[in-house]
Amino acid sequence: MSAALDLDLCDAAARPVIGGAEITALAGATSSREAGAVRELTSIIDGIDALARGTVDSLAGEELLEFSSLLAKAETKIGALRADALARVNETGDWQNAGARTVDEYERQVSKTSLADSRKSVKRAKALKNDLPTFKEDLSDGEISVAHVDVLTKVIQSPALKEQLLDPDDGEAQLREAAQTMDAGQFEKRVKAWVIKHAPKRSERMAREKSKEERLSIVEDSDGWIISGYLDPINGKIVDSTLTKVMGVPSLGDPRGPLSRRAAALAEICDRAAQDSDEAGKGNGGAHITVQVPLETLVTAEAAAKLEEEAAAAEREQGAAPVEHPVLGPVLAEIRAGIDPDLFTGLEPATLDDGTPLVPSDLMTLLCDSRISKQIFSRDGVILDHGQAHRLCTPQQRRAVIARDRTCRFPGCHHTYQSSQVHHAVHWKNGGNSDIDNLVMLCWHHHRFVHRNDITIFRHRDGWSFRDGNGWEYTAHGRRRIAPSSDPSGSSGASAPSDQGAGGQGAANSDRSSVPTADFPPTESFFNTDAEIPF
Template sequence: MIDELARAERAVATCADASAWALSEHDLVAALDATHRLQQRLAAVQVAVVRELDGRGTAVGQGASSTTVWLRHRLRLDVAAARRLVGLAASLDGAPPAVRAALASGAVTVEQARVIAEAVATVSARAGVEVADKAVGVLVDWAAQFDPTLLRRLGSRILDHVAPEIADAAAAAALEAEAARAARDRHVTVSERAGGRLRLSGTLDAETAALVRAAIDPLSAPCGSDDTRTASQRRHDALGEVCRLALRTGELPEHGGDPAQLVVTTDFDGLTRQLGAGTLDTGPHLTPEAVRRLACDAAVLPAVLGGAGQVLDVGRQRRLVTGPLRRALALRDGGCAFPGCDRPPRWCAAHHIRHWADGGPTSLDNAVLLCGHHHRHLHQTEWAVRLEGDGTPEFVPPAWLDPDQIPRRNHYHRRT
């Protein structure tokens, strides 16, 4: 397989160096169709490889919390793309051979194959394998005409074509299957963008969608005739207001040992002179105006930093026993310190570098922030962690993973 893929890569490289402008319009269209078929056939190979790697537990064995996280780091994908790849591999794992053959031949796209596999699974459960095989043939034929969205809609009534005598009963089953898919596919993805912005995407089930609409619709109305915000901007502001209302209740559960809260690091002199920008504990920077607005309704906790950003002293709030140390760790590590992990401080626990049972103190010099997965991983494997002279955690991999045992650092979190 490796040799064949290498030959295919060389062939594609040759095509990439060719001049598309020299082709006729007819040849350009033919080239477009050919590249699309090749792309889908390569996707079929990639999905099969991901399915096998996931089944073997390769990602966890190499220290990642999941195959999705491992793919993101290995292939430099964003989280949504990595999650989609793992989801496709899982959905096609039990697909009939005819579906996998159609995908491998380029007759259907990866998304179409996923739709067909899900529709056929429903048919097989209600009408048996023989009818399911007929459904595969019909759906593959339809895939030449319809995109995945229309194909899914048609697939929900496929029994009208291959087994009309049981179609009504199967329609009820399809409705139940759709509800199960909605529960399985529900997700919200938060992706970082430049300038500290976030991109929200996802799929809500019907009940959650109704709750979100009920919460944000009243806050999304225009505020008078001079409101120049677009509808999308009003929904954005409404979502922020719902979150502010939730934080004000004080009823949210603790997160990482602290109450749910917004943590901003800023220079005190700059804050008083209305010139100081700030940094959220999740990494993004805030303007001086935003920092002062947040400070109007917040407890101000002083922290003293050395010249290289080391935390020298952190003030205390009476209601928080471990708050000062956690804040110091958050300022220093920025989140889970394990290489390749982007989990924020709120998802992390403090790990004793020299274990408590071995006499290790609870101090900043003997602690490092780790998410739940990497905390367990460090305790259960041969990875080692240490603090370098600049206070940055370094992780030494086991010899079986890296014979040279070159220390690794986390580059996802920028230090203050």
């Protein structure tokens, strides 16, 4: 039957009439191309099958290494082609013809992976097609791996960071160059540093959420104990560096492997902690971790923070005098958590010695009880200047704080000095020789909690109060909204019932806490922080 078909019913005269024979010819050409692609891919699979039948066992030396390298390159190319095909399947909606309810379920059917992995594959395919076309080219050329793409796929979920990719000075081009020269693990740290630099507040929020996932399980088995869990970057580094230090180098004739020696090191550390022979004022025998802080980051962020504090002080002078706490009396000192994360926007983040970047609150936490030394490098890595390490809190000050506070001052906490640190109110460049009222003892957990949640600590005549910027006061019984009459800063806020358990605190110890830019020379300057972390 050769009757003419008109595909535009609204304007038949304006469109050329296509005959049935022409439609058949077009469909045949398309079908031929599709069949050709399938035949070609089938032929490639047959070739791979032939190689898999005993070929590898006959290889050795340089030929084996080259064969392995070519397979890795082929894998990335296939990954790129696979993502391209999956993006096309999603675009056309042909996945519905396979009986799947969603494109994720279709991917699970054909790849035989879990639904979580299938969703990851679909997300990667969409990102490569819509947002990362240059990375798709690199993947097709075998210059990067699928793992590199997955790192970026997480990042571009944020509209602000997706827009940052367009920045010619620090965007897609720079990340692409890094991806081509780094393995996926190194690239993940590079991207994390890039995210902290351009979205510090978002990074702080993500760090807070991630820290909630920390866990450690110690379960007795029939013939021993099984340990598993998750630690955030800082705590993980502390544990790793401490275990590595204790296990040391194996002695001659030691038959144990590194994992066995690490297990023994953990038991040794626990035994030392149980004996606990530390003396007050001499530190707490903690692990040492090194943090590199770009000089520009410290100087610029602190200068901006100082301007903010001066503006806030001027506002307070113009306003009403601070209101006394209804139970603890007048304010004697105010200890802020640190510097607003937004003031770090555009600044390179501090990093651990393995390159892991730190969010601003973690840097502020480590700076409180650390030794600071200046290291100035040329762009070629030559050391130009090495300053002597000095502490922000002197041993004399530490002994005085221990004698005054005795335990962690956070409401409801009773940890003693052996597991605590001195929270410091004075900026690092002022040398740390501050009045004792500007120092307070906090256990390691609550020290990080104070910085992560931007809590300001007020020392009153009869105790301490802990308040965040969202209008919450932390007490031994939970947290509560600050009433206008009890706000030390004079700001207003509505009263509300206590939020029991906020901050992880139980009812205890209520008698001792609150109740119901510059121009820099062509060198790279860093401040190394050796932080002492209690076991």
